[in-house]
Amino acid sequence: MAEQAERVIPLTEPPAEDGEKGPSKSALKKAAKEKEKAEKAAKRQAAEEAQKKESESNDISKNDYGELPMDGAWPSAFPSKDEVPRVLLTDLEEYFGDASKMDVEGGPHIVFRASVENARSQSAKLAFLVFSRGGASIQAVVAASDDLSRQMVKFCSSVPAESYVLVHGLVKKPMEPVKSTTIQNLEVHVKKLFVEGKAEAQLPMQVADAERPIPIEGEEETVDGRPIVQLNTRLNNRVIDLRAKHNQAIFAIKDGVVALFEEFLRSKKFRGIQTPRLLGSASEGGANVFKVEYFATQAFLAQSPQLYKQMLVAARFERVFEVGPVFRAENSNTARHLTEFTGLDMEMEFEEDYHEVVSLLEELMLFIFAGLKDRYKRETDLVRSIYHVDEFKLPAKGAVPRLPFSEGIKMLRNAGEEINDFDDLSTPQEKRLGALVLERYGSDFYVLDEFPLAIRPFYTMPTAATQAKYNPEKPNEGYSNSYDFFMRGQEIMSGAQRIHNAAFLVKRMKEHETPVDPQGEGLKDYVNAFKAGAPKHAGGGIGLERIVMLWLGLPNVRLASLFPRDPSRLSP
Known part of the structure; x- marks a missing residue:
């Protein structure tokens, strides 16, 4: 019996020295399977790498495609500038407008940079891409041949949309016009393609x-x-x-407005100026200013260049203009308000009456509108094809509707609005008045003149009639030599004749609806400027983004700002 007991084979491994049991049969079996699986995967990967190396060694196009190094070195495979011209897609149609340039065997060679709108594989031997740049787009063909490998076709068809590429190809006539691109009667047959800036495959939006x-x-x-x-x-x-074609057009138009503004004023002998945006005090009064730390004290961001424009007129600059940022700490979350926008400002002496300035400003705006219509028609039509809006109706030159504020109030009352003589207009009332003006005068552009004195800044000149009827008990009653310009029933510009007499300016500062201290920080130097003698002057400040929004019919002013700032947005 003892011998039989000694010959018994244990069904499990003996216990470990520490008394714990060893791995079970199932665990050993699982480990063996994992090992076998890993060995197979390694063999498969090795086979794939070997196949890839063999494929690459046999790839006739291996030097003609890929990703460029970070240093942006020019690919050695690409021809030199002397051999092949560098072109822009936007110039392609014009460049090959001369049919003789197409009479090159196989098609003329070109080199260009562009982004990939889309890339799709038609088969293992054929891929189509769409390249775009500067608002122009063109179809490209990548076809396998004795000189171009299937591997290159596969690479090109897999380039992620929005990647930036360097392309060498032949320009040819397509079999039929390509309706999905802006360049319809030409296409590019790709010979070499390198990715200069690769986009991620999954972007937050397209x-x-x-x-x-x-x-x-x-x-x-x-x-x-x-x-x-x-x-x-x-x-x-x-x-x-911002890569969207219509967004490119919006900001081409915005730049055009600035260029037209400067062109017109320079032709009228205005001088460009640059005034401070950091101020030592909230010089124009009110709470709508941003405070910033400034070393051991605080500063304020300028609400406008208004006071400096006037000081420069007093300094004998005579006619000045400025294009620059304006900051308003207004918690207005509307479709037409920004906390930072671009101001187009001007100020000038006048000879007899402030309406000389109003007339010049009307002429300026008509010049800008005509310039946009003539020079930026393509961009305007592109944007309006997305944001459908009626054609902007303009009056004949010299016939801009110019209404006294009292007349505007009368028109609103006749249309059923309840409004007092000296009330400021609400946004809905402005739009209603704009519709009434359009109906009566056939113009989307008009001027409202002689606003109530009480709703204008302290530096605004009262009308002669208001000064003649001055009542010290009601010093802000009456009208002023001030005006607003409107597009499609919305204000784009506010302006006025300014007080140029120091003593009268001090008086108005003290008795204004919102009094300010003439000896206060930021205002003392301003008042002193007029003590040295100053001419009669007037001017205005125009909101650039408002012009762009209303000309194009955009539903929100943020669309006219590259990186808009509002009460809830400080990035990107």
């Missing part, structure tokens, strides 16, 4: 999303079953959003 209108309150938020990307999403991803 450029195609940005090329549709933002949803307007009360309207559907889908188009053709696809959700419309909201304004906040677009602004949070502004770099992608």
Whole structure:
């Protein structure tokens, strides 16, 4: 019996020295399977790498595509400038407008940079891409041949949308016009392609999303079953959003407004100026200023260059203008307000009457409108094809509707509005008056003149009739030599004749609806400027983004600001 007991084979491994049991059969089996699986994966990977190396060694195009190094070195495979011209897509049609340039065997060679709108594989031997740059787009073909490998076709078809690429190709006539691109009668047959800036495969939004209108309150938020990307999403991803063709057009127009503004004023002998944006005090009064730390004290961001413009006129600059940022700490979350916008400001002496300045400003605005219509028609039409709006109606030169404020009040009352003689206009009332003016005068542009004195700044000159009827008990009663300009029923500019007499200025500062101290920080130097003698002068400040918004019919002023700032947005 003892011998039999000694020959018994244990069914499990003997216990470990510490008394614990060893691995079970199932655990050993699982480990063996994992080992086998890992060995197979390693063999498969080794086989794939070997196949890839063999494929690369046999790839006739291996030097003609890929990703450029970070230092941006020019690919050695690319021809020199002397051999092949560098072109811009925007110039391509004009460059090859001369048919003789197409009479090159195989097609003329070009080199260009562009972004990839999309890339798709038609087969293992054929891929189509769309390249775009500067508002122009063109179809490209990548076809396998004795000189171009399937590997290159595969690479090109897999380039992520929005990647920036360097391309060498042949320009040819397509079999039929390509309707999906702006360049329809030419296409590029790619010979070499390198990715200079690769985009991630999954972006937060696509450029195609940005090329549709933002949803307007009360309207559907889908188009053709696809959700419309909201304004906040677009602004949070502004770099992608700004690539949209109509956004490129918006900011070409915005730059055009500035150029036209400067061109006109320089032709009228105005001088460009640059005034401070950091102020030692909230010099224009009110609470709508931003405070900033300034070493051991605090400073304020300028609400406008107003006081400095006037001081420069007093300094014998005679006619001045400025284009620069303006800051307003107004907690207004509307579609037409920003906390930082671009101001187009001007100030000038006049000879007899402040209406000389009003007339010049009307001429300025008509010059800008005519310039936009003539020089930026393509961009305007592109934007308006997305944000549908009626053509901006302009009066004949010299016939801008110019209404006294009292007449505007009368028109509103006749239309059923309840409003007092000296009330400021609300936004809905401004729009209603704009519609009434359009109906009566056929103009989307008009001027409202002689605003109530009580609702204008302390430096505004009262009318002669108001001064003649001056009542010390009611010093702010009556009208002023001030004016606002309107587009489509919304204010774009505020201006006035300024007080140029130091003693009268001090008086008005003290008795204004919101009194200010003439000896206060930021105002003392301003008042002293007029003690040295100053001419009669007037001017105005125009909101650049407002002009762009209303000319194009944009639903929100933020669309006219590259990186808008409002009460809830400080980035990007």
